[in-house]
Amino acid sequence: MAVGRTQSEQGVNTTEILVAVVRERDRADYWERTQSLEFPRETVFVQFVPRQAEEEHARYHPEIPRIDIYRYGCTPVHVPQCAVNMAAASPCPLDELISLVHELGHHESKLRGLFCSPDNAKLEQTYEEEIRAWSFGRTILAKTQYLDWSAFEERERRALDGYREGLNLPASRAADIETRIRRICEAL
Numbered sequence: 527m528a529v530g531r532t533q534s535e536q537g538v539n540t541t542e543i544l545v546a547v548v549r550e551r552d553r554a555d556y557w558e559r560t561q562s563l564e565f566p567r568e569t570v571f572v573q574f575v576p577r578q579a580e581e582e583h584a585r586y587h588p589e590i591p592r593i594d595i596y597r598y599g600c601t602p603v604h605v606p607q608c609a610v611n612m613a614a615a616s617p618c619p620l621d622e623l624i625s626l627v628h629e630l631g632h633h634e635s636k637l638r639g640l641f642c643s644p645d646n647a648k649l650e651q652t653y654e655e656e657i658r659a660w661s662f663g664r665t666i667l668a669k670t671q672y673l674d675w676s677a678f679e680e681r682e683r684r685a686l687d688g689y690r691e692g693l694n695l696p697a698s699r700a701a702d703i704e705t706r707i708r709r710i711c712e713a714l
């Protein structure tokens with residue numbers, strides 16, 4: 527694995543990877559191509575929505591299922607959009623790609639019957655779910671031409687540290703949970 531090398535050093539276009547993942551996973555695009563409403567389980571609705579805050583990257587809505595990706599200056603949600611075209615016009619493809627695969631990681635967790643919504647979870651369960659989403663997200667991203675693993679890991683570390691602090695989990699306890707959950711995810 528080319529750890530630490532950026533996409534541009536490798537000549538691989540991050541926007542193209544983002545577009546490919548959206549095309550593969552977006553239910554609206556699937557319907558456009560097949561006129562079928564029998565969506566493959568791994569698909570979700572993908573939409574880009576206006577972003578209000580720096581920490582607001584993306585959100586998974588398990589009941590639909592839908593992933594919202596927050597983007598500054600994005601057209602309002604009531605304006606019809608094509609997620610593939612929105613991805614192709616991404617102003618920050620690396621950020622949006624990492625956000626998307628993380629949320630797809632939550633969807634994978636749901637498909638496996640493991641998903642735990644932060645609304646009714648205990649502290650440690652919320653942290654466990656975030657680790658699952660990053661682990662499954664990494665697996666999804668590894669199936670593409672993505673190479674900039676240091677960027678992915680930096681975002682992952684920042685997000686998990688933020689959760690750990692927000693949930694007031696002691697660092698040693700968080701590390702134990704992380705080791706246990708990653709081992710489970712890798713074995714699946």
Ligand SMILES: [Zn+2]
Pocket residue numbers: 628632656659
């Ligand atoms: Zn998450």
